Amino acid sequence: MDEYLQYIYSKLGSNSDFKNRTLKCNLGTINLLFIDNLCDSKFISEYIITPFILNDNVQSNIESIKKDVIFSNSIGDIKTKEEAVIHILSGDVVIIFDFIPSVIYCEAKGFSKRSITSPITETVLKGPREGFNEAIMDNISLIRRKIKNPDLKVETQILGDKSNTTVALLYIEKVAPYNLVNYVKGKLQNISLDFLLDINYIQEQFQCKHTFFDTIGYTEKPDIASSKILEGRIAILVDGTPFALTAPYFFIENFQMADDYYLNKYYSNFSRVVRIVAFIISLSLPGIYVALTTYHFSLIPLEFIFRLAASRADVPLPLTVEVLLMTFFFVLLREAGIRLPQPIGQAMSIVGALILGDAAVGAGLASQSTVIIVALSAITSFLVPKLNTTMILWELIIILLSSLLGLMGFFTSLYLFCAHLGSLNSCGYPYFMPLTTSEQLDYKDLVARDNLNVISQNILHVDKDEK
Structure with missing residues (x-):
């Protein structure tokens, strides 16, 4: 087994946390190879080293050693030198005998890891609070x-x-x-x-x-x-x-939250409808505002036109530039709130939005109506967190087309949006499924969810030739 030792030492020998514990028994030498930082030293001492030291009659049969000597619930054979190195780097102890032509490993992982805590990105009012960790x-x-x-x-x-x-x-x-x-x-x-x-x-x-x-x-x-x-x-x-x-x-899953299945069905359905409406508002409101105020004054009520004209009287920038500038400011605030430490980020986002909106109106960079439209679009986008960044990018596309062609550009951008979604697929399934299909998936959980005992019967479609 010298070739195993030489190969392992050539790969790991220069590392300070690599350890080789050598034991003597009645038949010869035993080498225990492991990474100190990845293994539980107490486990190795009590359940691997101690049994070898206290056993005066170690057999030359590898199966006998695995059954009668080593006290570990996970023991396996190693076939190649490369496999031995991988096991050492994974937190296992590799055991090499000079009197048996076999190499084995024992699981002895003991590295530090984060405990199971409540997930930050998917908080719930009711339901399980445990989240995945890094192990x-x-x-x-x-x-x-x-x-x-x-x-x-x-x-x-x-x-x-x-x-x-x-x-x-x-x-x-x-x-x-x-x-x-x-x-x-x-x-x-x-x-x-x-x-x-x-x-x-x-x-x-x-x-x-x-x-x-x-x-x-x-x-x-x-x-x-x-x-x-x-x-x-x-x-x-x-x-x-x-x-x-x-x-x-599927696309419809962006509007489904864990709370929908832990809270009252009717409140969950109301919340889901609110999220869908918020998505529509966030996506289309700035584009409609630009299209109507730039090309289609006749579609705006007369009283509102006078108020809009008065609020924009001191603004030197074109409406499209004004909307894009305020959208950019809100994106900056959002990114700053995410990157900063949580207590500072929340305070900065709230105070920054208030100060920035008031300062922009006072400085003549934006009108009050534009600030309200952009702020409403930004707030509603937070109701669908999985689509937040995507909505910002599509919102800019809709604003630009609306500023060029008016309502024609607005509806063209919506058509492109729907056509783009319809062209996508997820692992061979249409991304719009089950909105565009009726036979492939008997879905009871679209805009409104059904009773949980009915939803539990939803199974992804299996083709007939697979059954």
């Missing part, structure tokens, strides 16, 4: 606790030639469509990356090209990931990332 085994256990089903499959693989990151694929056999499972597996197998540090490296491989929209879902809550898996979808977990990808992902 992939903890994330898998959170899903297994919710889905006690023997058909739940967890398949892991290593991606990243230099990072060797663990990626897990979770789905329920015979519920997830066969074609979908093969599609996702094929995508993962074809990924060629030097390193994989975040789940976005995988998300970009599934993302539709040349679009602002997310065509693959993501969540920080185990209950949401579990519900998607039970519907026949696939979840992807990456070691080191507190998020799970879910595929396929």
